[in-house]
Amino acid sequence: MASQRPKTILIVEDEPEIAQLVKHYIEKNGFHSCIAKTGLEALEMVAIEHPDLVILDLMLPKMDGLEVCKAIRNKPETALLPIIMLTAKNEESDTIVGLELGADDYVTKPFSPNALVVRVKALFRRLERTNDHKPTSLTYGPLQMDLTRHELTVKGKEVPLTAKEFGLLEHLLRHPGRVLTRDMYV
Numbered sequence: 001m002a003s004q005r006p007k008t009i010l011i012v013e014d015e016p017e018i019a020q021l022v023k024h025y026i027e028k029n030g031f032h033s034c035i036a037k038t039g040l041e042a043l044e045m046v047a048i049e050h051p052d053l054v055i056l057d058l059m060l061p062k063m064d065g066l067e068v069c070k071a072i073r074n075k076p077e078t079a080l081l082p083i084i085m086l087t088a089k090n091e092e093s094d095t096i097v098g099l100e101l102g103a104d105d106y107v108t109k110p111f112s113p114n115a116l117v118v119r120v121k122a123l124f125r126r127l128e129r130t131n132d133h134k135p136t137s138l139t140y141g142p143l144q145m146d147l148t149r150h151e152l153t154v155k156g157k158e159v160p161l162t163a164k165e166f167g168l169l170e171h172l173l174r175h176p177g178r179v180l181t182r183d184m185y186v
């Protein structure tokens with residue numbers, strides 16, 4: 001059963017006014033939140049605070065949002081952490097890269113904080129629905145993943161995978177065609 005603990009949302013944004021505005025709306029809606037101002041700080045807070053979702057600005061000094069997204073997805077323990085990216089209108093190519101790197105959704109700046117909260121709630125609902133019907137195995141063509149035993153078989157033959165590879169493959173098989181269907185729930 002889902003715990004009643006308020007969900008924690010990590011806001012990664014170097015502009016203090018935007019970060020505070022998002023924090024205000026997030027907390028007004030009953031979530032906990034924390035703020036990271038840089039990409040490195042974001043990765044530290046992901047490890048320490050174990051947020052339930054990350055709102056990730058793309059434009060960050062030094063380590064940008066795409067690198068942060070990639071680093072989160074590359075760690076098996078955070079490979080499935082929900083990420084909503086904040087992008088600017090003229091960053092369409094970055095948005096596409098972000099979605100390919102595994103961001104779950106994006107909001108274009110300038111954005112309405114209420115609309116962002118709606119996206120956050122929609123993403124949590126979508127994930128809860130997925131968890132309610134959590135499969136014990138995933139199949140894709142000749143691939144079969146046994147999620148309880150952490151085994152991959154291809155045409156019935158077991159293929160050894162590292163935890164990281166298993167996590168990434170599981171993530172891919174769980175989200176087939178996400179980019180094409182992402183507008184369906186908005």
Ligand code: CA
Binds near residue numbers: 013014
């Ligand atoms: Ca920024």
